[in-house]
Amino acid sequence: MNLIERVIAISRRRSPWICRLNAGSCNGCDIEITPLLSPRYDAEQLGVELHGTPKHADIVLISGTLTLRSREAILDIYAQVPNPKAVVALGSCPASGNVFAGSPLVLSESLDSVVPVDVWVPGCPPRPQAILDGIARAAKLLEDGATKSQLESRRGRLS
Template identity: 65%
Template sequence: MIGLFQHLIKISRRRSPWIYRINAGSCNGCDIEVAPCFSPRYDGEQIGALLQGSPKHADILLISGPVTLRTRDMVKEIYEQVPAPKAVIALGSCPASGNVFSGSPTIIGNLESLIPVDLYVPGCPPRPQAILEAIQKAAHLLENGETHSQQEEDQHD
């Protein structure tokens, strides 16, 4: 019976990944590369990816920019608003290292020191193809129960 229940949960997670974007203080280079992902050329909607206006309707958080002292609380709040299961994609070099902003007293460091990150998309800025590939990988992680949020949930059960 439990196996059937787990199977039904897995089937219910096979859906279009809905994405909420956060710019945590970037130079907007990553944002410029996200836009073509949903244009006719790359057609992110073909894989079912849709941008959402509210984190409460998202499955995936797409975060660009170095997290600053000013945006730290906002990022945490938005992360908490995304319902479980959720995946987090760190977009570009800034969330990983601060990139050109590192060394600034207002940069808090790696995004993973604030919230769990499932995937990093390297580059400054990353190409649209890499962004779409990460979205597909995040959807796969969600479907298979392999995101950080799902693993934490399993540990608490």
């Protein structure tokens, strides 16, 4: 690995820009992202910036129950995020549907069946430090080239 590649890899860990995606959440998880930007938790100390557009993001934070209608939107927005990218699932809902599982309007399955998820942050909602920890883990995966999308593209290039 040459020097430039090494510097870019380190930069991926040091500058994770996040984009929030609400797939049908009760907003609890989204509200817990706000304290991340507040003085106490200050995600900027890790280089995190909150961006509105998926085109600028490295890490997508997906929160909420997956509804039938949000499935397409998730796929669309995930495809817009430029590689390399990571996905962090916030809270219980993306993992299973939580209390909404079994509703006819809800995809009662894990987010993993829609997009490859790299980090799961449990909680309902997760605490801000848990979200920060999840972002830091995802950023480390980006540095190591070990996110699922990175592994997938490497496998595609080899075969």
